[in-house]
Amino acid sequence: MTRTVRSPAAEILSALATVMDPELDQPVTELGFVRSVAIDDDGVEVHLRLPTSFCAPNFAYLMVADAYDALTGVPDAGRVRVLLDDHHDSDKINTGTAAALGYVGTFGVEARDSLDELRRTFQRKAHLAAMERCCRSVLVGGVWTIEELPLLELFDLPEGALKSALMRRREAIGLPTHSHALVMVDHDGNPVAKSDVALWLRLAATTRVSIEGNAHFCRGLLATRYADTDPAGAASGFAPVITDSRSQS
Amino acid sequence: MYEKDGEKYYVVDAHVHIWDGRESNHKNVHGKQFIDCFYDYHKNLSPEEAVWDYDTYAYYGAERFMKDLFGEGHVDHAIFQATLLGDFYQNGFGQTEEAFGLTRQHPDKLTYNHAYDPRNGEAGLAQLRRDAERMNLKGVKLYTAEWHGDSRGYTLDEPWSRRYLEECLELGIRNIHVHKGPTIRPLDRDAFDVADIDKVATDYLDLNFIVEHVGLPRLEDFCWIATQEPNVYGGLAVAMPFIHARPRYFAQIIGELLYWIGEDRILFGSDYALWTPKWLVEKFVDFQFPGDMPEYPAITPEQKKKILGLNAAALYDLDVPRQFRLPAAASPGAGV
Secondary structure, three states, X not given: OOOOOOOHHHHHHHHHOOOEXXXXXXXXXXXXXXXXXXXXXXXXXXXXXXXXXXXXXXXXXXXXXXXXXXXXOOOOOOEEEEEEOOOOOHHHHHHHHHOOOHHHHHHHHHOOOOXXXXXXXXXXXXXXXXXXXXXXXXXXXXXXXXXXXXXXXXHHOOOOHHHHHHHHHHHHOOXXXXXXXXXXXXXXXXXXXXXXXXXXXXXXXXXXXXHHHHHHHHHHHHHHHHOOOOHHHHHOOOOOEEEEOOOOO | OEEEOOEEEOOEEEXXXXXXXXXXXXXXXXXXXXXXXXXXXXXXXXOHHHOOOHHHHHOOHHHHHXXXXXXXXXXXXXXXXXXXXXXXXXXXXXXXXXXXXXXXXXXXXXXXXXXXOHHHHHHHHHHHHHHHHHHOOOEEEEEOOOOEOOEOOOOOOOHHHHHHHHHHHHXXXXXXXXXXXXXXXXXXXOOOOOXXXXXXXXXXXXXXXXXXXXXXXXXXXXXXXXXXXXXXXXXXXXXXXXXXXXXXXHHHHHHXXXXXXXHHHEEOOOXXXXXXXXXXHHHHHHOOOOOOOOOOOOOOHHHHHHHHHHHXXXXXXXXXXXXXXXXXXXXXXXXX
């Protein structure tokens, strides 16, 4: 077996694929939010875009800052620039991120608190939705019943996309990921009582519906917004435009 | 009114506007960004034949409004919801005097809901009293995430907000419509957070709190609090048009709402001119859950009648003609 050496562009894209829209719980690369990636001898410049110029600036800031952090972690990336296009706070966010001012530093008197709590809220929701998807799949399989779900362990979940998504969400909020950890726990790790399971699953399902619906809508809105000004993007499903002018080493 | 398959529907559009998003009214670039964003919503979710050109969309005026609602849109009564946005537009976005004037011409067809901001303190309270008298207000529309001087938004349970709510009780303003969502650059506050509704709904049981856009994009938070508070309602503005562009998502929204808050507390709204009521009403009357969503019981014509009009008629004491009432309803307009 030969080891594949990935191109700089592939490294950059896979770093960007770790950046999630906090509300939609999907990578920015899949949502069409990455407009372009330009790599040259000095470094990399990435342009992000959003479905409306009124997307909440706190979420916009999180994505730009996360993209910046993800790219600076790529070996040999060089100088990293992340720019947000067409947002009503583009200038502020771009300047603040470039100078590593942090959220409060970027918005100055306009912001009071850091965004850690907001981010945690959405990581918890993402966990709840991922947990519901796993529980639903084992219920549909017919091997488990609702009454038995409080006993379900990570070990019992079939390997696959649903389980690995759940594992990532658990890691993000600090829940154990060992094989005998219970699946049905709240965001502090407390097991869900048997009498609460049905209600808990129902609320988790509503959370999933909400997150999935928003992601659909944002994707559609981005397509509407950029259909006229970016016909090439529309034709490619709004994949990022990649240019690599780095001299071969 | 709308009639299909022998069923008669009394239609109340509980969320409409007359706005002016033309360049001549822009105060700054945000005025342009705001109407552009609305136009993208309109284009993205409307059926092709219901898409307007941009200039018409920016300003359509009273005549077009009357035609689209009462001429072609099956609407019996509509409720204006104020959207002032004074920081973006010279003369405001929603056209207060034009809408209020139209309401005076057609009191049987139109209700005008105005806005207040509790951060205006005593002066704002005095203004609210004058507005309530002049406009005969039965409802108000609030934007808790709006900026105001140094303030980046407020919560409904703050002391000044409570004074305004108490004044509403005094003035007979029973219906508090709350827009939870982005308005003017919501930074600190999570602009969608509905926790404050939970608190005031418990404390003011004689007020009705209508959460516009059913709390989208946080449907689950809205459902959770609405389940526990009998005087919390969900307005379907912005949720409705998904019925065409994303029918499965619409089915899930309606299914979740029916499960959590039930058929008596959901209100139809087109958010005109974001979308036109004609196709929304027709598609909703035809709507049924897809076969592969057995988790949702079939929706009945009675439920649709309540959602399309009878629930809002009850909140606003509208006199619903006998042939549109449900058999069990004894009092006029009562949908329950």
